[in-house]
Amino acid sequence: MGTLLLQSQTQTPLVDTIAGLLGLDGLLGAVVGGLLGAFLIANVMLVTTAVAGPWAKRKITASFTDRIAVNRIGPFGLLIIVADAVRLMSKELIVPDGVDRPAWDLAPIILPFSALMGFAVIPMGSGVHLADPEAGLVYAFAVASIASLGLVMAGYSSNNKYSLLGGLRSVAQNIAYEIPLIVTAASVVIFTGSLQMSEIVAVQAEPLVTVAGITIPQWFAFVNPFAFVLFLAANLAEVGRNPFDTPEAPTEIVGGYQTEYSSIYFVLFYLGEFIHIFLGGALIATLFLGGPAGPGPEALGFVWFTIKIWAVFLFTQWCRSAVPRVRIDQLIDIGWKGMLVLSFANLVLTAIIVGVIV
Numbered sequence: 001m002g003t004l005l006l007q008s009q010t011q012t013p014l015v016d017t018i019a020g021l022l023g024l025d026g027l028l029g030a031v032v033g034g035l036l037g038a039f040l041i042a043n044v045m046l047v048t049t050a051v052a053g054p055w056a057k058r059k060i061t062a063s064f065t066d067r068i069a070v071n072r073i074g075p076f077g078l079l080i081i082v083a084d085a086v087r088l089m090s091k092e093l094i095v096p097d098g099v100d101r102p103a104w105d106l107a108p109i110i111l112p113f114s115a116l117m118g119f120a121v122i123p124m125g126s127g128v129h130l131a132d133p134e135a136g137l138v139y140a141f142a143v144a145s146i147a148s149l150g151l152v153m154a155g156y157s158s159n160n161k162y163s164l165l166g167g168l169r170s171v172a173q174n175i176a177y178e179i180p181l182i183v184t185a186a187s188v189v190i191f192t193g194s195l196q197m198s199e200i201v202a203v204q205a206e207p208l209v210t211v212a213g214i215t216i217p218q219w220f221a222f223v224n225p226f227a228f229v230l231f232l233a234a235n236l237a238e239v240g241r242n243p244f245d246t247p248e249a250p251t252e253i254v255g256g257y258q259t260e261y262s263s264i265y266f267v268l269f270y271l272g273e274f275i276h277i278f279l280g281g282a283l284i285a286t287l288f289l290g291g292p293a294g295p296g297p298e299a300l301g302f303v304w305f306t307i308k309i310w311a312v313f314l315f316t317q318w319c320r321s322a323v324p325r326v327r328i329d330q331l332i333d334i335g336w337k338g339m340l341v342l343s344f345a346n347l348v349l350t351a352i353i354v355g356v357i358v
Contacts, residue, residue: 014040014130037130042116044128048306049274052313054084060314064321085267093263100157107157107257108265110150111272115279117143122282123197125292125301136197137189137287141182144238144279147272148174151257154269158260166256169247169328170240176335177237177244180343184231187350188220188287201291221288227346228288232315234339235280237331240273241316242323246331281312 014037019029055070055078062069070077095104121136123129133139148171155167189195192203208218221228237244248256258269285291285308294304326334 013132014128017127034130038120041119041124041128041130045116045119045275045278046271048278048309049271050081050085052278053270053274054081056313057317060317061321064318088267089264091263093265096159096260098159099260100159103153103157105265107150107154108261108268108272110153111147112268112275114143114146114150115272115275117146118279119282121197122279122286123201123291123305124282125303125305126299128302129198132196132198135195137185137195137200140197140279140283141178141185144276145174145178147276150272154261155257158257160260162254163257163259166247166254166259170257173237173240173244173247173331173335176332177234177339180335180339181231181234181238183340183343183347184227184234185283185287187224187227187347190347190350190354191220191223197286197291201286201293204290205293217290217293219288219290219293224346224350227350228284230339230343230346231284231288232312234343235284235312236316236319237335237339239277239280239316241277242319242321243326244331245320246325246328277313277316278309281309284312285309 015030015033017033018036019025019033022029022032024032058069058080059077061067070080073079073083095101118140120130121133121139123132151167151170151174153167155164155170158164188200192200194200194203204217204219206218207215208222209216216222236242240248248258258266261269282305285305289308292301292305294300294307296304
């Protein structure tokens with residue numbers, strides 16, 4: 001098995017590559033390279049989300065529930081992406097009386113941008129890595145958590161009690177599961193001894209065991225499968241997929257924090273939700289599945305990374321179709337009394353094992 005690494009300390013980051021192609025250096029090269037690199041990564045994720053939201057989600061759900069999904073507009077129904085975009089953005093933007101602007105206007109913008117910012121430190125393979133700070137993992141969690149601010153702003157500013165309750169439920173859920181998510185990620189940091197994304201990927205490139213001539217890499221999903229399952233479950237709650245979609249479930253409190261939003265603002269909420277799903281998949285791939293590592297030449301790194309984040313997306317859609325929703329009280333109990341305790345137990349056990357081995 002060949003091993004793919006996106007970026008080590010000796011490889012040129014995306015910013016330097018773009019600046020070199022443009023013949024720029026110094027501060028100007030860093031600024032222009034950074035802006036163009038961010039624009040490139042953002043557009044890749046926006047295209048991915050555009051395919052996932054209007055089309056792939058419907059196709060996957062239809063397959064799980066034995067129904068026929070979109071298949072009339074364009075080949076394989078792919079033009080439903082364009083049709084949905086035109087339909088939603090052409091609707092009237094209704095602003096309810098008494099909303100608190102500009103908070104009401106800023107809330108739908110915060111959600112997608114908080115997720116897009118997280119991709120700046122994700123090693124995607126084939127040289128696609130915008131930045132590699134020493135505290136890259138902390139940065140990814142920090143910017144992703146800004147979404148909670150958008151949920152509060154949306155619920156509070158809508159001048160609707162149901163929206164407010166939906167926003168508070170969403171934040172309560174995020175807090176209850178974000179702590180186990182971060183604590184579980186800390187167990188990976190104990191193994192690697194670094195918060196730098198490229199280092200976390202590099203450690204997983206080491207061989208774990210060789211069986212019948214086949215080398216199994218030291219992916220943390222193999223090294224610590226318990227942490228992998230915990231992180232996967234907590235991520236489901238963070239992105240609001242079953243069984244943890246209670247805050248915005250129509251059978252609970254109308255549409256939750258987004259009840260009073262329409263047109264392009266609703267599109268931004270929808271977009272933010274799916275970008276967060278793929279950011280969660282990117283973190284899972286980086287922390288537990290070797291990042292862009294996979295068989296074949298190094299140039300296939302981005303392909304393997306894309307396959308992994310789509311696999312996580314497929315898992316979330318399977319849960320959406322197959323796993324029943326829990327009540328809000330059960331949701332909170334699972335987070336604080338179950339996931340939190342298990343994540344700290346995993347952290348302590350990991351520290352003990354690493355201490356004994358080292």
